[in-house]
Amino acid sequence: MLDVTAPLLAIKDLQAWYGESHILHGVNFDVREGEVVTLLGRNGAGKTTTLKSIMGMVGQRSGSVRFEGRELIGSAANQIARAGIAICPEERGIFASLSVEENLLLPPVVKAGGLSLNQIFELFPNLKERLGSSQGTKLSGGEQQMLAIGRILRTGARLLLLDEPTEGLAPVIIQQIGKTIRALKEQGFTILLVEQNFRFASTVADRYYVMEHGRIIDQFANAELDANVEKLHDYLGV
Amino acid sequence: MFEICLPVILGGKCIPSTALFGQLLIGLINGSFYALLSLGLAVIFGMLNIINFSHGAQYMMGAFAAYLLLQFSGMNYWVALIVAPILVGVTGVLIERLLLQWLYKLDHLYGLLLTFGLALIIEGVARHYFGSAGLPYTVPESLQGGRNLGFMFLPNYRAWVIVASATVCFATWFVIERTRLGAYLRAATENPALVRAFGINVPRMITLTYGFGVALAAFAGVMAAPIYNVSPQMGSELIIVVFAVVVIGGMGSILGAILTGFGLGVVEGLTKVFFPEASNTVIFVIMAIVLLVRPAGLFGRRA
Numbered sequence: 001m002l003d004v005t006a007p008l009l010a011i012k013d014l015q016a017w018y019g020e021s022h023i024l025h026g027v028n029f030d031v032r033e034g035e036v037v038t039l040l041g042r043n044g045a046g047k048t049t050t051l052k053s054i055m056g057m058v059g060q061r062s063g064s065v066r067f068e069g070r071e072l073i074g075s076a077a078n079q080i081a082r083a084g085i086a087i088c089p090e091e092r093g094i095f096a097s098l099s100v101e102e103n104l105l106l107p108p109v110v111k112a113g114g115l116s117l118n119q120i121f122e123l124f125p126n127l128k129e130r131l132g133s134s135q136g137t138k139l140s141g142g143e144q145q146m147l148a149i150g151r152i153l154r155t156g157a158r159l160l161l162l163d164e165p166t167e168g169l170a171p172v173i174i175q176q177i178g179k180t181i182r183a184l185k186e187q188g189f190t191i192l193l194v195e196q197n198f199r200f201a202s203t204v205a206d207r208y209y210v211m212e213h214g215r216i217i218d219q220f221a222n223a224e225l226d227a228n229v230e231k232l233h234d235y236l237g238v
Numbered sequence: 239m240f241e242i243c244l245p246v247i248l249g250g251k252c253i254p255s256t257a258l259f260g261q262l263l264i265g266l267i268n269g270s271f272y273a274l275l276s277l278g279l280a281v282i283f284g285m286l287n288i289i290n291f292s293h294g295a296q297y298m299m300g301a302f303a304a305y306l307l308l309q310f311s312g313m314n315y316w317v318a319l320i321v322a323p324i325l326v327g328v329t330g331v332l333i334e335r336l337l338l339q340w341l342y343k344l345d346h347l348y349g350l351l352l353t354f355g356l357a358l359i360i361e362g363v364a365r366h367y368f369g370s371a372g373l374p375y376t377v378p379e380s381l382q383g384g385r386n387l388g389f390m391f392l393p394n395y396r397a398w399v400i401v402a403s404a405t406v407c408f409a410t411w412f413v414i415e416r417t418r419l420g421a422y423l424r425a426a427t428e429n430p431a432l433v434r435a436f437g438i439n440v441p442r443m444i445t446l447t448y449g450f451g452v453a454l455a456a457f458a459g460v461m462a463a464p465i466y467n468v469s470p471q472m473g474s475e476l477i478i479v480v481f482a483v484v485v486i487g488g489m490g491s492i493l494g495a496i497l498t499g500f501g502l503g504v505v506e507g508l509t510k511v512f513f514p515e516a517s518n519t520v521i522f523v524i525m526a527i528v529l530l531v532r533p534a535g536l537f538g539r540r541a
Binding site for chain 2: 055056057076077078080081082086087089093095096097098102105106107108110152155
C-alpha cells in the first residue's frame with residue numbers, strides 16, 4: 001500500500017521551455033491518490049505546458065516530477081507512460097489514418113487493472129455504436145472526446161491528465177463528461193484536470209490550483225470555492 | 239499467333255501478340271522493381287519525412303552483397319535473398335542513428351542532400367573496388383529455364399521476380415494497414431509526440447523503419463542481380479524513374495506506391511510496343527500531367 005501521507009504526484013520547481021521560450025517558471029503542487037485536482041488559469045498561463053511537462057512532451061524541462069515516489073524528470077515520454085500516467089491532449093489527438101477501433105486500442109496496456117472494453121462502453125455507449133467507423137476523425141467532437149478519454153482508460157494508468165475535456169462541446173455532452181470523471185474517481189483513478197470553465201470544474205474537482213505566467217499563484221479546496229469566486233473572476237478575467 | 243491493332247485514332251498500328259506479351263512481361267518485371275523501391279521510399283518518407291536519395295545505392299548494395307556473399311562464402315541465391323537485405327538494413331540502422339536522426343527538425347532538403355551525398359559516396363566506393371563494367375550473377379539453378387505459355391515464352395526466374403515482389407509488397411501493405419504494429423506506425427506518422435506519450439518507443443520505431451525500407455531496396459537489388467548486371471551505377475539509373483513513380487503515386491501512400499509501381503511498369507512496356515520513341519519518357523510525361531492535375535499524387539492525401 002502506498003504511504004497515504006505521500007502524494008501520488010509531487011511537482012517541485014518545474015521549469016519548461018519550448019525552444020527559446022521559457023514557459024514554466026518553477027511550478028509546485030501535489031496530487032494525492034484518488035483526488036481530482038484542477039488547474040485553472042487564463043489562456044497562456046502554462047496549464048497545458050504543465051501537463052505536457054509532466055508527460056515529458058516539451059523540448060526541455062527541469063525541476064522534479066515524482067510519481068509514486070519515483071523521479072521522472074530525466075525520463076522520456078514513453079517511459080513516463082509506462083510508469084502509469086496517461087494524457088488526453090487538448091486537441092484530443094484522434095488519428096485520422098486509424099479507424100475508431102484502432103484509435104481505441106492504440107495505447108498499449110502498461111499496467112494491470114485498466115478498464116475492459118465493456119467497462120469503457122458502459123461509460124461511453126456511443127463509442128460502441130461507432131466502433132465500425134472507418135476513420136476516427138469522422139466522429140463528432142463529443143464522440144472524439146469520449147474516444148480520447150476512453151482509450152487511455154484501458155492502459156492501466158492510474159493518473160490521468162485531462163486537458164480541457166469540455167472545450168467546444170455541447171452542454172449535454174459536458175454533463176456526460178462530468179459524470180464520467182466522477183465515475184472514474186469512484187473507481188479510484190487520480191485525475192489532474194486543466195479547465196478554463198470553473199463551473200464545470202466545480203462539479204468534479206476536490207481542489208484547485210490557479211496558474212498565471214507559468215507559476216501557481218493560488219490554491220483552495222472545493223469547499224472554499226464560494227468564498228473565492230470573486231478572486232477567481234479576477235484571476236480568470238471572466 | 240495473332241496480331242493486335244491500335245484503334246485508327248491512335249495510328250492503327252498492328253503488332254504481333256508475342257511482341258505485346260513480351261513487352262507486357264518486361265513491363266511487369268520493371269514494375270516489380272519500381273513497386274519494391276517506391277514502397278521503401280514511401281515507408282521511409284511516411285515515418286522519417288526524409289526523401290531517401292540513397293535508395294538506389296542501397297539497392298545496388300543489395301546486389302553487391304549477394305555477389306560478394308557468393309564469391310567469398312559460397313552463399314547461394316536463396317540464403318542471400320534473406321541475408322543481404324538484413325546486412326544492408328543494418329547499415330541503414332547505423333545511418334539513421336549516426337546521421338539522419340539529427341535532421342528531422344530541419345527542412346526536407348537537408349535529408350535529401352545528405353542521402354544524395356551518401357549515394358555518391360557509396361557508388362564511388364563501389365566503382366573504386368569493382369570498376370563500372372558490371373559483374374555477372376547467375377540465375378539460381380532451380381529457376382533456370384522457362385515454360386512456353388503458347389502465346390509467349392516465360393522465363394522461370396522472371397515469373398519468380400513478379401510473384402516475389404508482389405508477395406513482399408502485399409505483406410508490407412498488410413502489416414502497415416491491418417495490424418497493431420501498423421497502427422503504431424500510421425499513428426506515429428501523424429503525431430509522433432502523442433504516440434510516444436502512450437508508451438511507445440517512437441525513436442526506435444523510426445530507426446527500424448528506416449532499416450526496413452533500406453532492406454526492401456536491398457531485397458530488390460538481390461532479385462535484380464541475375465537479371466541486370468551487378469554494377470555500381472545500377473541504382474542511379476533506376477532511381478530516377480522510381481522517384482517519378484513515387485511522385486505519381488503520392489508521397490507516403492503505401493498502396494499508391496505499390497499499384498503505381500506495377501502500373502507504370504506495364505504502361506512503359508506497352509509504350510515500348512506501340513510508341514517505342516516515347517518509352518523512355520512516358521513516365522515523366524505522366525508525372526508532369528499528374529503534378530498539374532493532382533499535385534498530391536494519384537493516391538496521396540492532400541496535406
